[in-house]
C-alpha cells in the first residue's frame with residue numbers, strides 16, 4: 080500500500096547541498112525543490128483552483144488556526160475534507176496552528192498542555208495543544224501535517240529557547256501518538272532551537288529519534304539578520320536524514336529560495352508573492368516593479384517582458400497600474416497570478432539547473448539581471 084508520503088532524491092548538486100527530487104502524496108507527485116503558495120483560508124487569495132493549476136502549482140499551504148476558527152474544521156470535515164471543500168485535487172500541507180497562536184501576543188498563555196488563546200476574530204476563548212492541532216488537521220485531511228510547535232521569538236535567551244524547544248519535542252511526540260490517519264496523512268517534526276547551535280542539534284536529534292516522514296526547520300525568518308539565518312540553516316540541514324524532505328517555513332524571496340536550495344532545502348512557503356501583489360508590487364526578471372508608481376502610467380509593456388504567463392501575455396503595466404490606483408480587485412488578482420507564476424517558474428529553472436549541475440552559475444546570471452549588477 081502506498082505510504083502517505085514517498086520522497087526520492089534523484090540528483091545531488093556537485094557544488095552545493097542542493098538536490099533534485101520527487102515527492103509523492105496520495106493526491107499527486109511533484110518535483111522538488113518546490114515553492115508552495117499560501118492559501119490561508121482555504122484559498123490562495125484571489126486565485127481560483129483552475130488558475131492555480133494553470134500556473135502549475137502542485138501543493139498549497141493552508142492554516143490550521145484560521146480554518147479551525149472559521150468555518151471550523153468540523154464543517155470542512157462534513158464537506159469531505161479540505162480538498163473537496165475547496166475543489167483542489169492536488170496536495171495540501173497544513174501548518175500546526177502554533178505559529179498563529181503564538182503570534183497572538185498577550186492574547187495567549189503557554190502551558191505544558193498547550194496554549195490558551197483568544198480568537199483574533201471575536202475574542203472568544205480557545206485552547207490548542209498537540210492533540211487538538213493534530214485532530215483539526217486530521218479533520219481537514221491535508222496530505223502533510225505539521226507538529227504543534229512554538230516558533231520562538233528572535234532574539235530570545237538561551238534558557239528560553241532551551242525550555243521552548245524541549246516542550247516542542249514533547250508536543251511532537253504527543254502529536255505523533257494523536258495522529259488518527261498515519262496511513263493517509265504524513266506528519267513532519269519541526270526543528271527549533273533558535274540561533275543556538277547546540278540547541279538546534281538537540282532539537283533535531285530528539286525529532287529524528289521519533290522518525291517523522293519529513294522535517295521542517297522552524298524558528299527562522301523571524302527577524303534575524305539574513306547571514307545568521309543562512310548560518311543556522313547550514314548546520315541544521317545536516318542534522319536531517321538525507322532521504323527525508325526538508326521544509327524551510329515562511330521563506331520565499333528569490334534570494335532566500337536560492338540560498339535555501341543551495342543549503343539543501345526541498346520545500347518552501349511564503350506569503351510574500353501574494354502580499355506584495357496586493358500592494359501593487361510585481362516580481363520580475365529585472366527585479367521588483369512597483370507598478371503603482373507614476374513611472375508606469377503610460378508603460379504599455381508587460382509586467383515582465385521575459386514572462387510567458389497569461390497576465391504578461393495579455394495586460395500592460397499601465398492597465399494594471401490603473402486597476403491598482405482605482406482599487407479594482409482585478410489589479411491585485413493579475414499581479415498575484417504573475418508573482419506566483421514567477422516563483423513557481425523560478426523553482427522550475429532552479430530544478431533544471433540542479434539536474435544540469437549549473438545551479439551556482441544560474442544563481443549568478445539570475446541576480447545579475449534581478450539586481451542589475
Ligand SMILES: Nc1cc(N)c2c(=O)[nH][nH]c(=O)c2c1
Pocket residue numbers: 174175177178228229230231269296297298299300301328329330
Ligand atoms: N518563519 C516561520 C514561519 C512559519 N509559518 C512557522 C510555523 O508555522 N511553525 N513554526 C515555525 O517556526 C515557523 C517559522
Ligand SMILES: [Zn+2]
Pocket residue numbers: 382383386387388389390391392417420
Ligand atoms: Zn507574468
